[in-house]
Amino acid sequence: MLVPDAGTDRVFIVITTFNRAHYLQQLLDSIALLDPRPSGVVVVDNASTDHTARVLAGVELPCPLLVEHLPANVGGAGGFAAGMARAISEGAGWLWLMDDDVVVLPDALASFRPWQERYSCIHGRRYDAAGQPFFWQHLLNDVLGVHLPVRGDVFARSSVFHTNVGCFEGMLVSTDVVREIGLPDARFFLNGDDLTYGWLISQRYPVAYVDAFVLQKTRAQRQIDLGVRHLNDSSDLSRYCGMRNRGHLARYLQLHDRFNRVGFGLGTALSAVKEIVRLIAVERSLSGVDAVWRGWRAARVILRDPHWQPEPPLAPTGPAVAAR
Numbered sequence: 001m002l003v004p005d006a007g008t009d010r011v012f013i014v015i016t017t018f019n020r021a022h023y024l025q026q027l028l029d030s031i032a033l034l035d036p037r038p039s040g041v042v043v044v045d046n047a048s049t050d051h052t053a054r055v056l057a058g059v060e061l062p063c064p065l066l067v068e069h070l071p072a073n074v075g076g077a078g079g080f081a082a083g084m085a086r087a088i089s090e091g092a093g094w095l096w097l098m099d100d101d102v103v104v105l106p107d108a109l110a111s112f113r114p115w116q117e118r119y120s121c122i123h124g125r126r127y128d129a130a131g132q133p134f135f136w137q138h139l140l141n142d143v144l145g146v147h148l149p150v151r152g153d154v155f156a157r158s159s160v161f162h163t164n165v166g167c168f169e170g171m172l173v174s175t176d177v178v179r180e181i182g183l184p185d186a187r188f189f190l191n192g193d194d195l196t197y198g199w200l201i202s203q204r205y206p207v208a209y210v211d212a213f214v215l216q217k218t219r220a221q222r223q224i225d226l227g228v229r230h231l232n233d234s235s236d237l238s239r240y241c242g243m244r245n246r247g248h249l250a251r252y253l254q255l256h257d258r259f260n261r262v263g264f265g266l267g268t269a270l271s272a273v274k275e276i277v278r279l280i281a282v283e284r285s286l287s288g289v290d291a292v293w294r295g296w297r298a299a300r301v302i303l304r305d306p307h308w309q310p311e312p313p314l315a316p317t318g319p320a321v322a323a324r
C-alpha cells in the first residue's frame with residue numbers, strides 16, 4: 001500500500017522562521033494567492049528578535065493562521081516538530097513543510113492532488129532565486145550514510161523519481177505517516193533532520209519527487225557546480241550540526257540494521273572533506289574547519305551514548321504529543 005488512509009484531505013502549511021521577517025512576508029503573501037487554498041497555516045516563530053511578530057500580526061490570509069511563538073530557538077528540526085504537532089491537533093490530513101525563504105506557486109496544491117492518491121510523502125520541484133530549476137535529486141547510500149546526487153534528468157522517462165531522503169523545504173506528508181514514524185527528531189536542530197526523516201519514511205512507504213514546480217527560493221545563495229554535485233554556501237553552525245548529526249543518523253541506521261561501521265566511517269571522512277571543499281571553493285575561507293572538527297567529536301559522543309532513544313511514534317488517536 002502506497003498511501004495510508006489519511007481520513008481527510010485537509011492540507012496545512014507548516015513554516016518555521018527565525019529572524020527573516022522580510023522573507024516570511026513574501027512567503028505569506030504568496031500563500032494568500034494559492035488556488036485551491038490550504039485549510040490552515042501554522043507558523044513556528046523560533047524566538048525571533050526582528051519584526052517577525054509585526055509581520056504575523058498584520059498578515060491577512062483566506063484561511064486560519066496559527067502562530068506558535070517558541071520561548072527559545074529550537075532550530076528547524078524542533079520548529080517543524082512543534083508545528084507539525086500543532087497542525088495535527090487542528091485536524092490536518094496533510095502537512096506541507098517549508099522554510100521561510102521560499103514562495104509558493106499559485107497552482108501548487110492543484111499540482112500535488114493527482115499524486116496524493118498514489119503517495120503519502122511527496123516533494124515537488126523548486127526554482128532557485130534566479131528562476132532556474134533547483135538541483136535536488138539524491139539517494140542516501142546506507143553503507144556510507146551519505147546522500148549522493150543522481151546525475152542526469154530523472155524525469156526523462158517518468159514524471160516521478162523515487163528517492164529515500166526528505167527535504168523540509170517542500171515535503172508534503174500524510175499525517176497518518178507522521179503518527180506512524182513520529183515527529184522529526186528535535187535533537188538534530190538543523191542539517192540532516194529532513195534527510196533522516198525522509199529515510200525513515202522510505203523504510204515503510206515510497207518517497208516521491210514529482211515533475212511539478214511548486215516552490216521558488218527567494219534567498220540567493222553562493223554556489224558552485226562541481227560536475228558531480230552542487231555546493232552551496234553554509235555557516236559554522238550548519239557545519240557543526242551536519243557533522244554532529246551523523247551520530248544521530250548512525251543510531252537510526254543501527255536501529256534498522258543498516259549500519260556498516262567501516263563504510264560509515266568512510267562516509268564521515270567524505271563528509272568532512274566536502275565541508276572543507278565548500279569552505280575553500282565557495283566561501284574562500286578555512287575558518288570553519290574547527291566547526292567540522294567539533295561536530296565530528298560530538299558525533300562520537302552520540303554513538304557511545306547508552307541512553308540514546310529514537311523519536312517515538314505518535315498516539316494513533318487523541319491529541320498530538322508536543323515536540324520536546
